[in-house]
Amino acid sequence: MRLAPLSLGLMLALAQPVLADPVIFAAASLKTALDEIATDFTAETGVKPLISYDGSGALAKQILADAPADMFISAATDWMDKVEAGGYVLPGTRVDLLGNTLVLISDKDAAVDLPDLPAKIGDGHIAMGLLDSVPAGQYGKAALTHLGLWDKIEPTVAQAQNVRAALALVASGEASYGIVYKTDAAAEPKVHVVATFPADSYPAITYPVALLKAGPDAADAQKFYDYLTTPKAVSALEKQGFAVLKK
Numbered sequence: 001m002r003l004a005p006l007s008l009g010l011m012l013a014l015a016q017p018v019l020a021d022p023v024i025f026a027a028a029s030l031k032t033a034l035d036e037i038a039t040d041f042t043a044e045t046g047v048k049p050l051i052s053y054d055g056s057g058a059l060a061k062q063i064l065a066d067a068p069a070d071m072f073i074s075a076a077t078d079w080m081d082k083v084e085a086g087g088y089v090l091p092g093t094r095v096d097l098l099g100n101t102l103v104l105i106s107d108k109d110a111a112v113d114l115p116d117l118p119a120k121i122g123d124g125h126i127a128m129g130l131l132d133s134v135p136a137g138q139y140g141k142a143a144l145t146h147l148g149l150w151d152k153i154e155p156t157v158a159q160a161q162n163v164r165a166a167l168a169l170v171a172s173g174e175a176s177y178g179i180v181y182k183t184d185a186a187a188e189p190k191v192h193v194v195a196t197f198p199a200d201s202y203p204a205i206t207y208p209v210a211l212l213k214a215g216p217d218a219a220d221a222q223k224f225y226d227y228l229t230t231p232k233a234v235s236a237l238e239k240q241g242f243a244v245l246k247k
Helices: 008-015 028-045 056-064 077-085 114-121 135-146 150-156 163-171 182-187 218-227 231-240
Strands: 023-027 050-054 071-073 095-099 102-106 126-129 157-160 177-181 192-196 206-211
Touching (some): 023 028, 023 056, 023 218, 028 050, 028 163, 028 182, 028 218, 028 231, 050 056, 056 071, 056 077, 071 218, 102 135, 114 150, 114 177, 126 135, 135 163, 135 177, 150 157, 163 182, 177 182, 182 192, 182 231, 206 218
Parallel strands (some): 023 050, 126 157
Antiparallel strands (some): 095 206, 102 177
16 A cells, blocks of 8 residues: 655645745654744744655655755655765755654554564554655664564555654554654554564664755754754654754
8 A cells, every 4th residue: 555645845845946934844753843843933033934744755855856945854864865965965064863763553552562463463554654765664674674574564564655644544543553653653642652663673763954055045944953952942852752862
């Protein structure tokens, strides 16, 4: 199963190449915390960032196609690597901002021993981000492969446009299980964390952030970039469950 793209914010950004406020491309898993941060930032500065949330791979591809974005926050270093290799990152602005944890979720509050997961899924589905472009999906596949479960689980995978779309599949009951970040699970009261993947079963989850060279509003983007490491922003990120690497 593969869902149709849902990035309305991205469509708006591409439809308006020159904007009065900064355009931020951010991994979908950041939505809850970043929306709160943006609201506080707007209240303090009067600047209202336009934030487009989607899978990091989809956003990186848009930047590489010259989308008018001022900042990129990726949920994986490899997609930021591609953007930087393409010459789009403003030198000296890339930093590793956040860390996260990979979890298994369900709409039922019943703990799962990971080796039993294939039997638990049965004829159902497990929701994951797109395996070729969404970091949460890629981390999930790596974890299941490390645990020797991928071959049994692959036929049951329902691929979603981004990690929040995977979360929604579980919350709605369309998928019996899902693999998301701990922070996503905290944002949705209809799901439960039923297992946590061992830290050594997948690459370290790192969110790099960088300003982009061709953004139409560099000055206000710089303000928002700096705001991400203020005590209020750090508190919002930690409240959602992120490990803040840069303060």
